[in-house]
Amino acid sequence: MNFEFNEKQKMIIKNARDLAENYLLPGVIERDETSTFPMDGYKKLGQLGFIGLPYSSEYGGSDAGYLEYVLAVEEIAKVDASLAIAYSVATSLYGGPIADYGTEEQKKKYLPPVLSGDSLGAFNLTEPNAGSDAAGVITRAEKKGDHYLLNGLKCFSTNGPLADYFFVVASTDSEQKTRGLSGFIVEKSFPGVTIGKVDNKMGIRSAQVSEVIFNDVMVPEENLILEEGKGFFLAMKALDGGRMGVAAQALGIAEGAYELARKYLMEREQFGKPLYRNQYLSFKMAELNIKIEQAKLLLYKAACDKDAGRSYTTSAAKAKYACTNLAMEVTTEAVQMHGGNGYMREYHVERMMRDAKITQIYEGTNEIQKLIVSGGLFR
Ligand SMILES: Cc1cc2nc3c(=O)[nH]c(=O)nc-3n(C[C@H](O)[C@H](O)[C@H](O)COP(=O)(O)OP(=O)(O)OC[C@H]3O[C@@H](n4cnc5c(N)ncnc54)[C@H](O)[C@@H]3O)c2cc1C
Numbered sequence: 375m376n377f378e379f380n381e382k383q384k385m386i387i388k389n390a391r392d393l394a395e396n397y398l399l400p401g402v403i404e405r406d407e408t409s410t411f412p413m414d415g416y417k418k419l420g421q422l423g424f425i426g427l428p429y430s431s432e433y434g435g436s437d438a439g440y441l442e443y444v445l446a447v448e449e450i451a452k453v454d455a456s457l458a459i460a461y462s463v464a465t466s467l468y469g470g471p472i473a474d475y476g477t478e479e480q481k482k483k484y485l486p487p488v489l490s491g492d493s494l495g496a497f498n499l500t501e502p503n504a505g506s507d508a509a510g511v512i513t514r515a516e517k518k519g520d521h522y523l524l525n526g527l528k529c530f531s532t533n534g535p536l537a538d539y540f541f542v543v544a545s546t547d548s549e550q551k552t553r554g555l556s557g558f559i560v561e562k563s564f565p566g567v568t569i570g571k572v573d574n575k576m577g578i579r580s581a582q583v584s585e586v587i588f589n590d591v592m593v594p595e596e597n598l599i600l601e602e603g604k605g606f607f608l609a610m611k612a613l614d615g616g617r618m619g620v621a622a623q624a625l626g627i628a629e630g631a632y633e634l635a636r637k638y639l640m641e642r643e644q645f646g647k648p649l650y651r652n653q654y655l656s657f658k659m660a661e662l663n664i665k666i667e668q669a670k671l672l673l674y675k676a677a678c679d680k681d682a683g684r685s686y687t688t689s690a691a692k693a694k695y696a697c698t699n700l701a702m703e704v705t706t707e708a709v710q711m712h713g714g715n716g717y718m719r720e721y722h723v724e725r726m727m728r729d730a731k732i733t734q735i736y737e738g739t740n741e742i743q744k745l746i747v748s749g750g751l752f753r
Contacts, residue, residue, distance in 0.1 A: 443677070444674070447623055499511070524544055524593050540562070546603070557598070569584050610687075617738065634708060642713075
């Protein structure tokens with residue numbers, strides 16, 4: 375692992391930071407209040423080549439790697455955690471199964487529209503009775519000649535209301551539990567696909583999350599990824615990559631809140647001196663600074679594992695756990711350091727604290743991350 379970024383990586387960080395600070399920052403409070411998705415910001419991510427960073431240019435990608443991708447997500451999340459997760463879901467959770475396991479035709483047809491930023495992609499695994507335990511999936515895909523008939527309801531679909539394309543996990547053999555699950559690419563334009571309840575959330579309020587309902591949807595057999603029974607494998611692989619996106623989102627939230635707190639402690643005076651001159655507060659900042667560095671190294675290590683072709687399930691789980699707990703800690707401290715102002719919308723840190731919470735929950739809760747890490751300890 376190289377501890378110095380190369381010129382390309384520095385350029386990606388600079389371009390993502392420019393987009394975040396100059397384009398996304400001005401409307402971020404209003405978008406949070408009105409739950410409005412920054413579609414123009416998403417399109418710009420595509421135009422800059424960010425959504426396709428880890429994928430081949432043959433399919434509209436940018437021929438870079440996962441490290442470059444997490445660096446971009448991190449910069450966007452310092453300012454707009456909602457756009458950061460929409461971006462991560464499109465790249466990792468929708469794009470991952472197709473790029474890594476799709477046929478040539480599937481890659482050519484279904485990657486470019488999303489990687490270019492023209493369309494959004496979504497990932498539909500969760501159902502009302504299948505959250506941490508995917509064995510509860512009851513959405514059914516029944517083979518009928520040259521197509522599958524898809525019926526069921528998926529919940530908590532990030533990008534759901536806006537997406538043109540969905541990666542859907544459905545059961546093709548209910549006797550087999552997770553080994554009977556299969557992964558499909560479904561277009562919103564297929565008759566029978568509708569959007570159900572749109573969720574009203576605590577945080578990431580400008581990201582759009584909803585139910586997606588499939589009612590006798592005819593899915594062509596060529597939209598099955600790999601073969602029947604591989605859906606659980608595909609979803610778990612996608613989530614290994616997605617967790618690095620969530621970790622990058624959380625790390626960005628933590629760094630954004632840390633920087634706002636640092637500036638506030640220098641500007642705000644009480645008892646005749648700037649707040650940072652209280653050792654309690656400067657030591658607290660030192661602790662957070664060290665923890666940010668620790669979490670960052672875990673995340674970059676996980677991304678480097680994936681880029682080098684090493685196993686990354688455990689390193690991604692560790693990075694997700696560390697970065698997301700850190701985001702909650704730093705944002706809570708940042709609100710406290712801002713005093714009463716921290717509780718007010720215009721100071722950003724209250725939004726960051728609300729945004730941080732979900733990172734501990736989605737793409738496998740942090741309890742599930744401990745299951746993954748502990749599972750490897752006693753072999
Ligand atoms: C805003 C948002 C966006 C989302 N986006 C998507 C998406 O795009 N696509 C998608 O498919 N899903 C998505 N999800 C779903 C998300 O991944 C699940 O909510 C999450 O995995 C937890 O599942 P659950 O809500 O059913 O909780 P449950 O599985 O019911 O868990 C409840 C609690 O019990 C704990 N728990 C469960 N099992 C164990 C165990 N064995 N040991 C210890 N503790 C355990 C959990 O950690 C949690 O604290 C999203 C959710 C939200 C809220």
